[in-house]
Amino acid sequence: MGSELGITASTAELIDLSPVSIWWATWACVWTLAVVSGATFLIINRNAPTLRIRGLGLSLSAIGLLHLYWAVCQFGTMIGAILPGDAQYWIMGTFLPLGLSLFHASNARFLHVAKLQKKYAQYGHKLFEVKPEGSPKGLINRFRALNYNTKVFIIVGIGMFVQVFLTILMWVISRKFHSSWGIPGTEVHGSAMAQKTAQGSGWEWWPGVAYQLLWAWIIAPIVLWKSRHINDTQGWRTQTIGCALANLHGTPMWLIGLYVPAMAPVNAVWIPPQWICLSIWFMEIFTIFVPCYEVIRSQSLRKETLDSIARWELKVKSSGSEEKSLNSASTMVESFMSGWKSTNDSIKSNGSRDSIMTMHALEHVLERNPTPLQEFSALREFSGENIAFLTGVAEWKNSLPAILKDGTCDGPSKGAVRESFNCALHLYAKFISVRHAEFPLNISSQDLTNLDHIFEKPTRLLYGDERETNPVSPFDKFTFDLPSPALTDSSEKGLKPTSTEIKDRVQYWGQIPEEFCATVFDDAEKSIKYLVLTNTWPKFIKDRRTSIESFETLKPGMDV
Template identity: 60%
Template sequence: MGSELGITADSKPQAVYSAVSIWWAVWAGVWTVAVALGMAFLISRRHLPILRVRSLALSLSAIVLLHLYWLSVQFGVMIGPIMPGEAQYWLMGIWLPCGLALFHGSNSHFLHVAKLQKKYANYAEYQSHLRESPPDSRKNRGLIARFRRLEYSAKVVILVAISMFIQIFLTILMWLISRKWHDSWGIPGTEVHGTEMQKKVEQGRGWEWWPGVFWQVFWSWIVAPIILWNSRHIHDTQGWRAQTIGCSIAGLHATPMWLIGLFVPAMEVVNQYWIPPQWICLSILIIEICTIFLPCWEVMRHQSLHQETLDAIRQWELRTKGAGSDTKSMGSTATMVESMMSGWKSTNDSVLSDNSSRESILNMSALEYVLERNPMPLQKFSALNDFSGENVAFLTSVGEWKCSLPKVLQDSTGSLTANDKEVIRECFNRALYIYAEFISVSHAEFPVNISSQDLRKLETVFETPARILYGDEVEVDPATPFMKHGFSEPLASPSYSDFSESSVTAIKNRAQYMGEVPGSFNATVFEEAEQSIKYLVLTNTWPKFIKKRQSWTESTETLRSSPEMV
């Protein structure tokens, strides 16, 4: 048997320009261009909600390392005989396992986001739990306790860095103690003899390769199945679960088939056209499809749905123009919303059955009607399926805050008494929590996506009090707010269900800001941010929610009308 690049003792020390090698070289160039374009497409649209929640930095860094290994294998048939004997050892010992470590670190981000979003599925209950829970006075110390209190992204970086260090250390150690690649030092008896090609064949396999094999098995057969199992009940609208499943399954065959191709004599015929590491490259190919091209397709689908929603809104506005049309359109909208939320089609109107029905429900009035009357179904959908629960939770929190505003804050004319100032301070503290929980890029777990102008305006009002009350958190880039790599310790706090509590929610109802209330604070302080998030929900989450309700309604109608059910 030959080495993993298909070199045998009879191979000549020269490049191979056969039809097979040329095909793989051309294929490598074409696919590399496609991958580069796909990565550029995702980077250029990283501000979209569907991509902001993903850990693009980690996943694309992993793809770069994996693709470099993939390229070396595609050209292996052509330049294998003239490559240094240890070149493929270093490629498989460092680039491949390090790429896999980074990739599965980013892949686990899916589970982390889904876990944190659960609190938004029933946000009112979550808030009630916080009010009733006593503060956690335990002061866990030690390295493990400090590690547990780190941000999730920081934990991933540390674990991935440790695994990469171990792999690199073992790879270097195997190279140092084996005399396959050097004769002047190492363990006696590990050297190889014979012609140059015979040495390369032996250098291409052996016990020195087993650390790399172990890490491939660890990531593909231990970590990936765990991620796959934990994601079995998650059903998102962004294709993230499908991507995770595809990537987890993709690597299962790689190492076993690589070993079979390398050590089973019957595979010699196959190895002439498909060398053993091509089995690993097949899994890398599937990973690249799922990590790059599937999100690209989801982005285009999202943009198409976004444009479809805008067109429906425009048509609805044109249709409802004219004297006396507002009252009629509002009544029609309310009827359509109630029909959709009830889950049953009426005999006269069917939800989204025609263009006019779709236009009647894909508008701001319908969304506001749901937010005011029955936001819970939309709240659960946005949290458990769309991973944007913070948007609806922010809108409902602001709505409740506005409904509870006292008259003195709505009409600020005239002198204020001491009691009035105390009432305003109480309103400010509730607004301060909303800012820290949903808007602040320093404190919020999932900051809502508002314009930089609106963000700066709110920061002038709330940021200084937020830092005083909630502490100084690590600053993050507003463009990638979910990638917090800070190593500061958040406050210890009790847990709720199966997700941890942020330092902001731990302090709520247990501390109040007693400083001076900024003069720019008023009843309309959240107005621009609220309108911005309403529009974001209207054009992103709302149409997906309607489509899901329509699909559920149609399936229910099918069951009801089925002859077997009569």
């Protein structure tokens, strides 16, 4: 039987400065520097669309705990002989399980976000929530009624408490770690190094083993199975698959290294916990460096899009016929969206590609047929709130009364103006408010402050203080509550509420702020349009083009 840090009864109680030990110590320092650099890059770019929704606070906290365990193990062959006998027991019983718990809680967020985003693909901005009356009865029903984060933290918190409690209990009752008290018969005898070797394995470690197996062989495969139909463009599913598969070998190989005598030569250069460290290493790659790659790719795509727009604008100016160019671009977009073969070849030209990447092309699709873009942003980009907000604002503007369209915002608060204000209020609460929106829009702090000044007070009167949130990082404290599945038949009829819907939700009857007017959402709308143009739109175009080309490739075979 081996020991956790590869020591034996004959090992000298000295620091090991062999080439193997020096190599692992050097590797620990180099990789730690890389992980810190990657984490710093993510924190600096935390407002990037691909990161903003991930919840970096939770995932980086998990990686921090796991990396502490990983770093200690890399120094295991060097300092294992001089460490206290129960040092690695406490490290493995605390840092590792707590890190795994937080990591899988963060990873499960992927499924929940994907589930919530589906409503944008199905209903867009027209999903009016009908909350059930009364409070649920029974402990289980009350637990199910809690918001997502609360349920996750309760489950993970209970698991972490049980694991730490069992770790403490095993240490208390076993005389292997303290000979003066504990259960008789559990003590070990021999030299100091023999006792230290015996402390590196045994039944005291099994609660931690079971905990690791629970997460690696039960929870992770369940998450993996549930994510099988998700095909996002942000690398989140790739991260989930990679981390789940990387965890499978760790604990079994750790047990083999400890309890199979034939592994002794391997343990001399690769101690048993390094099998778990290999899993952690892959987890850090997928959690730190894959998102870094996605951010860099997103920045590159943004630059490419802006370059295409600049080329198109230069071409329009040189041609001297802007109206003709816009009409040509509109025709190209219509053909592209329909997937006609007659235009598929022409789309491949640089000029056509540039015209499709412009704001005019995006606005044309938003006005004529936003559904494909809405579905792509919700199911692939997890940013369905952006398109839903744009279509919602456009519909709201079309329904504005003349008194607001003319800019006479200081007129009397007539019924039409109040109705428009209530519709705007619901748009603000659903898409912008960091206290009430499930996915607050990524707009500038100045735009957010301006809208808060107009809508926040009425919103609190209607909805109350849902949660305390830092506007700088609103996703860090998201509850991500699932809306009630109960929908009225009128929920798909448009933005303008019917009498039935008015009864189902409270209306604001207070004084309408003087700043409220037809242009109240203009700055936020421009900001979101630019975000969609430089992030979601080029990905959508690329995906659409790939689908058209794939169809044309298969079509000859279909005609046979």
